[in-house]
Amino acid sequence: MQKSNSKLPNTQLPQSARPIVSTLPSQQRGLVFSSLILIVIIAGMVLLALYLIKLDRTITHKFEGKRWDIPAKVYSQxxxxxxxxxxxxxxxxxxxxxxxxxxxxxxxxxxxxxxxxxxxxxxxxxxxxxxxxxxxxxxxxxxxxxxxxxxxxxxxxxxxxxxxxxPVNIGGIYPDSNEDRMVVSLDDVPQPLIDALIATEDRAFYEHKGVSVRGIARAVINNFSGGSRQGGSTITQQLIKNFYLNSDRTLKRKANEALMAVLLELHYSKDEILQTYLNEIYLGQNGKRSINGFGLASQFYFGKPLKELRLDQQAMLVGMAKGPSIYNPRRNPNDSKERRNIVLGNMLAVESLSQEDYDKAIERPLDIVEKPVEGKSQFPDFLDIVKRELNTVYYSDDLKNEGLTIISTLDPIAQLAADKAVDKKLGELRRKSSKTKDLQGALVSANPETGELVSVVGSGSEFTGFNRAVDAKRQVGSLLKPVIYMTALESGRYNLASSVDDSPITVNLSDGTKWNPKNYDNRDHGYVPFTTALSQSYNQAAVRLGMEFGIDTFAKQLKRMGVKEDIPPYPSALLGSVNLSPMDMLGVYQVFATGGFRTPIHSIRTVIDDRGRILQRTGLNTQRSIPPETNYLTNYALQQVVATGSAKRAKSLGSNLNLAGKTGTTNDFRDAWFAGYSGNYVSVVWVGRDDNKPIGLSGGSGALPVWVDYMDRLKLTPVSLPEPEGIEWLWLENNSGKLSNERCTDARYLPVLSAHLPEEASSCALGLYQQDRAREQSQLQNQQGNFEIPNGEAVDTDSQENSDEQDENDADTWYDRAVEWF
The missing domain is CATH 3.30.2060.10 (Penicillin-binding protein 1b domain)
Incomplete structure (x- = not known):
């Protein structure tokens, strides 16, 4: 039997029976690849969403929070x-x-x-x-x-x-970022400026959703093709770049800018975005500080608020947005004017400006102010003191960032007077000799009743931070002598006519050495009247008087008058070998000027936050420092310094002003001082060299001329302290302090403490008193001798006894009647 062949060619197999080994793996790969792509897309979308959420939070956090660090602004009164x-x-x-x-x-x-x-x-x-x-x-x-x-x-x-x-703007306290701005609301911005901005920077501002696709495409093509780099950004994108990003010209930054612009417009209205842009935009540089926003730029370039600018001036500011350095009107006026005219042309093109107004505007000059209001403070010394006072109460960041408004006590009229007086008189003094070539000075002045500081000069032409008004601690010389004489008056041992010994004195020091103070004229004057010793500033008399009451008492008196510095326990302190500043001495003389009341010197009235809430209001913190009757006598003595003593030059301001004050000169003529007051100003001047070398000037020849020049520029009122209870006016013998009479040669009519009236009378007064009493007795006897008793009646003995009792009572009040007579 023949075997059959069971194998057939593949081509003969049915279609359904063909193997699928190669087809199935290909489909699986496609499915996996598609899945991966989908996962990547989903992950990308998630990441993008997360990134957008991050950007969104960044936008809202800053936009809804504190957008800027706003500097504090300081104003005058x-x-x-x-x-x-x-x-x-x-x-x-x-x-x-x-x-x-x-x-x-x-x-x-x-x-x-x-x-x-x-x-x-x-x-x-x-x-x-x-x-x-x-x-x-x-x-x-x-x-x-x-x-x-x-x-x-x-x-x-x-x-x-x-x-x-x-009030006048005198400066600001700026953030560490060195950004300066003056925030304005949209209602404060003139409509023509807004029209100019939109016509020039973003004509589709009210139509787009944050970005202009055409503008971005143009920018990308130009940047990739190697053409000129340009942005084509909308106003919203410009705000994003300035507010959140940087100026890097990269695709990443540009993409972020576009995304954030869209997000910003989803959250906020066009008006909110426009107002923020108007306050954020960079428009120039003021030294180390940037000028941000149109509100500040208006003040910086024109010295006016936005609403007062002309149309052409508004257009100039808008034109600067493209390049503040290129179009700076102070450095490049021609370029600035050309750019301004382009802005005006844009307005004409969009029909926000008529042809007639355009033609007028382009013919206008720039009219830029030479010295900007918002530039370097013209009163830097005073501003420095305001900052120091603020720093004792507020944190530094709050001062720099919270937009506080500070109303100071500065009086611009007084401050300008101080600047001119110091500049003029120091200039004259510097030309006198080689010793005065490098002369420096300081001046401080206040309202004595309120303690408000009104003017300060403490530095040279450029403020370096070293303010001599508060930082220069120098020996004050004879400025402290009135405190010694005040102590003597308060004790009751002395009055204004008492005798003071100005003979040589030797003081034994704790280290076993001896101190022999000398007068500046190297003369001894012996016994001199109390007011003469002070008005002529005799050193020996002051030391002798000061040692009588002790250095501890002297130090306590200074503390009582507001001096915070430690007073060295050395006798030389009585002659002013104490390092104090002009501001310290201003506080002391403020007490004298107000009848004995101490009101701390201050430079701030109110501090207001950005919502208008009052954070601080300086009230009158007045305390009794010296008994009013003691101060009344001391004031009289200080007036004699001007009337007849070392400060007679001040009488040129007007004898009716009754000015009071004291000169001060230190060893080797290193420091010259004068402190004094009118009814409405108390002022202190120091003149010397920073290296503490001799200047060859005394208080009367160095500091007093500056003081007089300053006060002469002001409207002064007379010193007129109210007479307190406990004061009586009597005729006293000068240089003894005894009771006297107006007919005596050395008699002076002076205020005296009622609690410490003199108990002795001068020989002249006693003689006159006895003559007057004898004359009265004679007249009384003559009157009695002419009196006839009617009908020979006897005198009533009871009446005679009553008369004897009255004489006894009169004897009890003899001293009172004598004082009244004297």
Whole structure:
């Protein structure tokens, strides 16, 4: 039987019976690959979602939180206008110039005024002192006659009768980032500026959702093709770049910028985005600080708030957004003007500006201010003292970052007077000799009643951080002598006419050595009147008097008057070998100027946070330091220093002012001082060299001329301390302190403590008194001799006894009657 062949060619097998070994693995691979792609896509989407969430949180966290570190701004006190106020035309001129008000007959805009004769029409800008103390813009009509306001009216009611002209910005306390800005709301931004910005930077701002596809495509093509790099960014993208990112020109940064711009527009309105952009944009550099935002740029370049800028000035600021360095109007005025005109042309193209207005605007000059208001502080010494006072209360970061508003006590008129006086007089003194070539000075001045610091000069032409008003601790010389004489008066052992010994004195020191102080004229004057010893500043008399009461008593008196420094327990301290600053001495003389009340010198009135809440208000922390009757006598003695003593030069300011003060000169003429006061200013001047070398000037020839020049620039009121209880005015013999009479040659009519009236009379007064009593007795006897007893009646013996009793009572009050006679 033949075997059959069971194997057939593959080609002959049915289709369904063919093997699928090669087909099945291919499908599996495709499925796996598709799955992997899907997983990658899903993972990518998850990662993208997570990344978007991260970006979203980044955006909302900063946008809804604290967007910027806002510097603290420091202002002067405002100028108070009311009927009878001591304000003259020079004061008004200076204040309006400091505020950069513009003369305008129409005065129809804030920051403008018109002067007609002695009448002013002022359109104020208004100012927010706190949430509950807001001065709105108004028009003031004011007339000045002589040196006073005779009438004042305003378009808004003033319940107090006082209208305030806004304070002057004197500087800021800036963040560590060195970014400076003045945050403005959208309502404070003029519409033409917004129109200019949109026409130039992003015409589709109100239509797109954060990005411009056409702009991004153009930027990508240019960057890849090697063309000029450009952005084509929307305003929202520019805000994202400035607010969140950096200026790196990479695709990654650009992608982030686009994503974040879309996210930002999903969360916030166009107005919110635009307002943030207006406050964030970088528009220049002020030294180390950047100028951010249109609000600050307006002040920096034009010295005005945004709403007072002309159309062309607004366009100039918008043009700077493209390149603040290239289009800086101070460095490149032509480029800046050309760029400004392009912005104006853009406005014309989108019909937000008429042809007529365009033609006028492009013809305008830039009108940039030479010295920006927001530039380097013109009062750096005062600002330094404000910062020091703030640092004792607030954390440094809060001062730099929280947008605080500080109203200081600075009086710009007094400060300008101080600057001019120091500059002028130091210049004259420096030209005198080689010793005075490197002369430096310091001046501090305050309102004695309130303790408010009004002016400070403590550095040279450039502020280095060394403020001589507070940092220069130098020996004060004879400025402390009034404290010695005050102690003597308070004790009751001395009065203003007492005799003081100015003969040579030897003081035994604790180390076994001897100290022999000498007078500056190297002469001994023997016994001299109390006020003469002080007014002529005799050293020997001061030491003898001071040692009588002890150095410990002297030190306690200084502490009582507010001196915080330790007083060395050496006799030389009586002659001022104590290192104190001008500010320390200002505090001492403030007590003398106020009748014995001590009010700490301070430089801050109020501190307000960014919501208008008052964080600090400096009230009057006044304490009795010296008994009023003692201070009254001391003040009289200090007035004699000006009237007849070493400070007679100050009489040139007006003899009716009754000025008081004291010169001070240290060993080898190293330091020259003068401290004194009128009714409304207490001021201290120091002159010397930083290297402590002799200057060859005394207090009268070095410091007093500066003091006089400064005070002469102010409106002074007389020293007129109220006479307290416990004071009587008597005729006293000068250089003995005994009771006297006005007919005696050496008699002076002086205030005396009622509790310590003199118990002796001068020989001249006694003689006159006896003559007057004898004359009275003679007249009485003559009257009795002419008296006839009617009908020969006898005299009533009871009446005679009553008369004898009356004589006894009269004898008991003899001293009182004698004092009254003297």
């Amino acid at each position: 405002p100028l108070e206008l009311y009927q009878g106020a001591s304000v003259d035309t020079d004061t008004m001129k200076t204040w309006l110039e400091l505020l950069n008000y513009q003369s305008n007959k129409a005065y129809d805009r804030t920051g403008t005024y018109h002067k007609s004769g002695n009448t002013y029409f002022i359109h104020t800008r208004g100012f927010t002192y706190s949430a509950n103390d807001v001065d709105k813009e108004q028009v003031i009509k004011m007339t000045i006659n002589g040196n006073k306001i005779s009438s004042v009216q305003s378009t808004l009611p003033a319940k107090s009768g006082i209208i305030r002209l806004e």
